[in-house]
Amino acid sequence: GNSVTQMEGPVTLSEEAFLTINCTYTATGYPSLFWYVQYPGEGLQLLLKATKADDKGSNKGFEATYRKETTSFHLEKGSVQVSDSAVYFCALSDPSKSTFGDGTTLTVKP
Amino acid sequence: KAGVTQTPRYLIKTRGQQVTLSCSPISGHRSVSWYQQTPGQGLQFLFEYFSETQRNKGNFPGRFSGRQFSNSRSEMNVSTLELGDSALYLCASSFSGTGEDNSPLHFGNGTRLTVT
Numbered sequence: 001g002n003s004v005t006q007m008e009g010p011v012t013l014s015e016e017a018f019l020t021i022n023c024t025y026t027a028t029g030y031p032s033l034f035w036y037v038q039y040p041g042e043g044l045q046l047l048l049k050a051t052k053a054d055d056k057g058s059n060k061g062f063e064a065t066y067r068k069e070t071t072s073f074h075l076e077k078g079s080v081q082v083s084d085s086a087v088y089f090c091a092l093s094d095p096s097k098s099t100f101g102d103g104t105t106l107t108v109k110p
Numbered sequence: 111k112a113g114v115t116q117t118p119r120y121l122i123k124t125r126g127q128q129v130t131l132s133c134s135p136i137s138g139h140r141s142v143s144w145y146q147q148t149p150g151q152g153l154q155f156l157f158e159y160f161s162e163t164q165r166n167k168g169n170f171p172g173r174f175s176g177r178q179f180s181n182s183r184s185e186m187n188v189s190t191l192e193l194g195d196s197a198l199y200l201c202a203s204s205f206s207g208t209g210e211d212n213s214p215l216h217f218g219n220g221t222r223l224t225v226t
Contacts, residue, residue: 034214043200043217097166100153
């Protein structure tokens with residue numbers, strides 16, 4: 001079946017540092033790929049998505065590129081802020097359901 | 111547009127009881143999915159409903175059940191509660207179902223269930 005493997009956390013960075021959270025997937029067919037973010041006490045929110053190979057999703061300074069050859073969808077941001085502290089989930093969807101990674105907790109210190 | 115609404119936000123139950131959680135999707139969304147979130151297991155898929163029919167089901171025991179009404183609102187029921195059922199239960203809606211039109215899931219803030 002489908003699976004998503006995320007870089008283990010937690011990740012702690014200083015403000016303005018560069019962020020990478022690794023995500024690789026296993027799937028049959030051509031799923032869509034997503035990054036969701038969860039702030040304390042809330043549900044998940046869509047951060048960005050990519051629907052086919054070589055697509056780049058971007059939002060709020062975050063980017064991720066759908067790499068079919070390496071089955072990866074790594075999340076990057078050039079300069080993190082304290083307000084980016086949250087849990088980040090990589091996910092894939094196919095016609096049957098969405099599959100999520102275990103989540104990576106990011107803490108950004110001022 | 112109102113978001114996904116889950117009620118109640120918090121619940122405390124004792125072992126052996128049953129519980130019903132409610133989810134109102136975004137207007138116009140016909141697919142509703144339920145997930146269980148725990149620190150140890152992450153996000154686990156429970157089931158998905160579309161137009162009042164269960165289309166997909168995760169690997170949970172039969173104590174976990176759900177239904178969807180004609181207005182797309184959904185309920186989830188857990189019978190004979192166990193301590194291990196303590197979790198955050200998240201509901202998510204989408205227009206036509208995950209993956210079919212690449213539409214993302216829109217999540218509610220969840221119901222925090224504590225079983226004592």
